[in-house]
Amino acid sequence: MTETSTDISLEALRSGDRTHFARLVDAYSIPVYRLALRMLGNEQDAEDVLQTTFVKALQHVSEFEGRSSLSTWLYRIAANEALMLLRRKRPSISLDEEPEDEDGEVRPPLQLADWSALPESDLLSAEVRTQLDRAIQSLPAKLRAVFLLRDVESLSIKETGEALDLTETAVKTRLLRARLQLREQLAGYFGERLRQEK
Amino acid sequence: MKHDHKLECQDLLGNLSDFIDGELDDEVCQELQRHMAGCENCRVVFDTTTRTIYLYQSCANEIELPAGARERLFDTLHLDDLLKPKS
Numbered sequence: 001m002t003e004t005s006t007d008i009s010l011e012a013l014r015s016g017d018r019t020h021f022a023r024l025v026d027a028y029s030i031p032v033y034r035l036a037l038r039m040l041g042n043e044q045d046a047e048d049v050l051q052t053t054f055v056k057a058l059q060h061v062s063e064f065e066g067r068s069s070l071s072t073w074l075y076r077i078a079a080n081e082a083l084m085l086l087r088r089k090r091p092s093i094s095l096d097e098e099p100e101d102e103d104g105e106v107r108p109p110l111q112l113a114d115w116s117a118l119p120e121s122d123l124l125s126a127e128v129r130t131q132l133d134r135a136i137q138s139l140p141a142k143l144r145a146v147f148l149l150r151d152v153e154s155l156s157i158k159e160t161g162e163a164l165d166l167t168e169t170a171v172k173t174r175l176l177r178a179r180l181q182l183r184e185q186l187a188g189y190f191g192e193r194l195r196q197e198k
Numbered sequence: 199m200k201h202d203h204k205l206e207c208q209d210l211l212g213n214l215s216d217f218i219d220g221e222l223d224d225e226v227c228q229e230l231q232r233h234m235a236g237c238e239n240c241r242v243v244f245d246t247t248t249r250t251i252y253l254y255q256s257c258a259n260e261i262e263l264p265a266g267a268r269e270r271l272f273d274t275l276h277l278d279d280l281l282k283p284k285s
Contacts, residue, residue, distance in 0.1 A: 018280060034258055
């Protein structure tokens with residue numbers, strides 16, 4: 001990032017200052033793109049979401065009341081755009097239906113291979129990165145959005161809720177499910193690898 | 199006190215996210231740590247979940263905009279006259 005959020009004046013943005021908007025774009029285009037890429041799994045779609053997010057931000061920045069931070073506001077626009085694009089591209093998948101209801105019990109972990117002590121070089125290989133992509137794409141979109149905002153973009157539980165219109169309880173429930181489902185998938189992959197190495 | 203192992207495993211699972219995020223009281227943390235010291239499966243679930251999060255965070259930092267995406271974005275926003283080389 002070339003600019004930090006402290007270089008961006010909300011007042012200047014609201015009054016239509018183009019220099020400050022350009023700073024906003026440079027400060028947040030990578031995080032917005034990163035969220036979109038992980039949500040959609042496709043570079044072209046992610047760039048489309050990046051563009052739409054900042055076009056909408058430019059259109060509506062004068063109305064931005066500052067009740068959330070600028071970054072949360074941008075993540076909110078980007079997450080909505082990504083979810084809408086997924087709906088358009090895969091209409092057979094209902095994003096409103098979760099595989100488990102909000103209050104249901106968490107499924108107990110089944111894959112119990114201990115891969116946590118594998119060396120860093122093994123954990124960040126190209127093959128593992130492919131597995132990470134595959135695992136996150138297999139999550140229901142609404143769990144994926146929560147995991148990405150909270151664990152990858154480091155928003156707080158409250159900010160994640162603001163970005164996705166969810167209560168803090170719903171964020172926590174989805175976050176736990178997302179973390180455990182990803183863990184389960186990776187444990188399956190690493191477990192197989194550990195068995196082969198024996 | 200009778201040791202209800204199953205209940206404790208379920209407790210750990212229910213509290214796993216708060217435990218990882220450091221949002222539990224010290225007393226509850228100590229109880230869960232005691233449980234993990236004697237329960238290999240829960241220790242593995244905790245360690246591998248933490249590692250899963252770490253892997254996604256590590257890979258995320260490497261993501262950059264595709265070539266020309268910044269220029270296209272500035273162009274779309276009619277900010278191309280403000281496009282400066284990134285430092």
